[in-house]
Amino acid sequence: MRPMPMAAVGTALALCAGAALAQGTGGTAIFVLGSDPSGLNRNLSTSTPDGLVACKVYEGLVDVTPEGDIVPRLAESWEISEDGTTYTFHLRDATFHDGTPFTSADVKYTYEEISGKFSSVFSGAAKAIESIDTPSPHEVVLHLSKPYGPLLRTLNCTQGAAILPKHLYEGTDPATNPVTTSEPVGTGPFMFDEWRRGQYVKLAKNPDYWEEGLPYLDAVIGQVLPQSSSRTQALMAGEVDYVNFTLLPSNDYMMLEGNPAYTMIPSPVPAIDVMLANTRNPDLADPKVRQAMMMAIDRSQLLATAFNGIGAAATMPFTNRMGWAADADTDFDALYPYDPEKANALLDEAGRPRGADGTRFALSVKYFSTESDSQLEATALKAMLQQVGIELVLEPGERVSVIPAVFTSFDYDLALVAYNSGGDPAIGLTRIWSSATEGRNFGNPTGYSSPEVDALFEEGQTATDRAVRGEAYAAAQRILARDLPVLTLHERIAQSGVSSKLRGLEEEYYLPSFRSAHFAD
Structure with a gap:
């Protein structure tokens, strides 16, 4: 197992860090947080620490690849009307981390009551959506007042459209609800485990994730490193596995580029x-x-x-x-x-x-x-x-x-x-x-x-x-x-720094879920 000398993380955390198991499955990957998240609900914030944690716990109806392609997540498929004003999504069988089934009611509630009211990124989509129908638990229909070009691209966690559990939010103040502040409950590949403020946030593998075989990792840990200079040092020392491009100083690129121990992943968006x-x-x-x-x-x-x-x-x-x-x-x-x-x-x-x-x-x-x-x-x-x-x-x-x-x-x-x-x-x-x-x-x-x-x-x-x-x-x-x-x-023209031992992140958008992340054999 990888040693974890940083006192802020602690001995208990060190014991679970990083070793890869056979066939590239198992182990714990460590990513960097520049600060503690202000909350754990991406739909209420565009802050990077919030998103780096939340988009491993939550998912949108779709996701976006680095090449810009739209791929299914909580929606298995969809149809768009010829005039571009009606989107019909067919939802997959999935459950929230507390065992409650995910349904179209969660989508409607999320878009109308949280993303549409609080997310600056989702505001354009919210303005375009005229009404939402839920003809069945596994079907949701968005009716637009007029076409909205980037609608599909918007319906992912990164863009403030992570699907939230209606049964835990309804009738509460989203900003102060514990699901936002300290105990997130999503459908994503990882579920909340522990948060030691100023030190780390730990997420454990979701054993009931809807996509069989995923995630590969046992856990992921967001380690708080407030000083930008210490992040590259931690990566080079093998103490962390991933530094998001928003947190990696451009002055440090030259130390990593060309070194086979690290992979540089360009940001997929300007x-x-x-x-x-x-x-x-x-x-x-x-x-x-x-x-x-x-x-x-x-x-x-x-x-x-x-x-x-x-x-x-x-x-x-x-x-x-x-x-x-x-x-x-x-x-x-x-x-x-x-x-x-x-x-x-x-x-x-x-x-x-x-x-x-x-x-x-x-x-x-x-x-x-x-x-x-x-x-x-x-x-x-x-x-x-x-x-x-x-x-x-x-x-x-x-x-x-x-x-x-x-x-x-x-x-x-x-x-x-x-x-x-x-x-x-x-x-x-x-x-x-x-x-x-x-x-x-x-x-x-x-x-x-x-x-x-x-x-x-x-x-x-x-x-x-x-x-x-x-x-x-x-x-x-x-x-x-x-x-x-x-x-x-x-x-x-930013780049993320990744240990070459950790694979699969090159396939993800800029707030990676780690759903396919794994250590090389």
Whole structure:
């Protein structure tokens, strides 16, 4: 068995860690958590620690492969009407971890009462779903008011559509229900076993999982490693088996790439690093100020210093890696070339002169203290903005404090956040700017509201022709590039780090269930 020297995990945990059994079955795989989860319900949160645990316990009707294909999970099959407004799902025989049968009533309850009300990622689908019928326990029918292009892609755990047990949630506050906070009950390949806060979350094999023979592992453990530098060290020391791409510092890629002891798995979906600007703040209310800030930021230098040259400097609000939804006419290099002199002139024009000490105004910037990339990014931005008289006050914090400050109470000036696209703008990107997502975790926290942009987002998600969808998103980006409530700074080309002994994760989406994970013989 693999030794576990880290005191935080403890002797009892060490005894169950990692050894593979015959035929690649059995054993315990250890994955990294950057912090304790804030809860264990993915439908209430887009926080990575929550999802890394919850999407092993819960499942959606479907899943998505790294290639973007939709595959069955709790739905065995489905039919779509010719006009794209009726989806009929045929459900498989499955049970929740407490032995209660999974039925169509759980799907209806989840979508109507939890995902539809609380998930920023599911909000587009929720708006499109007009009604839900349950003609039998094993059949559920979604009626849409109009077509919604990425509907199937949305109906998985990662996108806030994990099916929850109605019998344990109905009549309760989902946010405080123990099933959310500490005792999750799903249908997934692993079931909750133990949570020692600040140390680890342990999940045991579900012996009654609906797919015979799976999962292969006896257990999986999420080990809390708050310091980003310690995660790569733990992987290289054989103390953990998997570091998700959201938690692996890009500066450490070179230590792992080319080493046969590790496998690097590219993220299956594009992601972006952004700086959110709270437009409720008088210092940030004028678009000219935000445009000046964009010209004061050397995005190429930021790429080299903060992100170790990995990825690309952003050239548009969305991402170039999603070509069909990119706008060829929006180019930050042309609109906002690095030019401190022009940035200074624009700030003067906006009526924000320098004071006697050379400072125009001060802004705080919040970011996650556990992310080394964010620390480097914040430090570089402070130096760049200081050149134009904007004093940046760095405010690193734990996710548990930063997320509510930014997305619930809006108690911030600037915030550094990474957004995963989910493979479609309607799922992962429009939530950054959409008026409809304000107040939801990782929804629009900037106070920006544009009826024109909202209408274009609506067209982009409801059109059935991808070319038409792409035109709508391109038009929206031209407006967003002008208004700049969000400064998109970096395109991530991220990778997860995996021990080469652990196989099967390359077949999964970005919050892997570990259902097919196994140790090599």
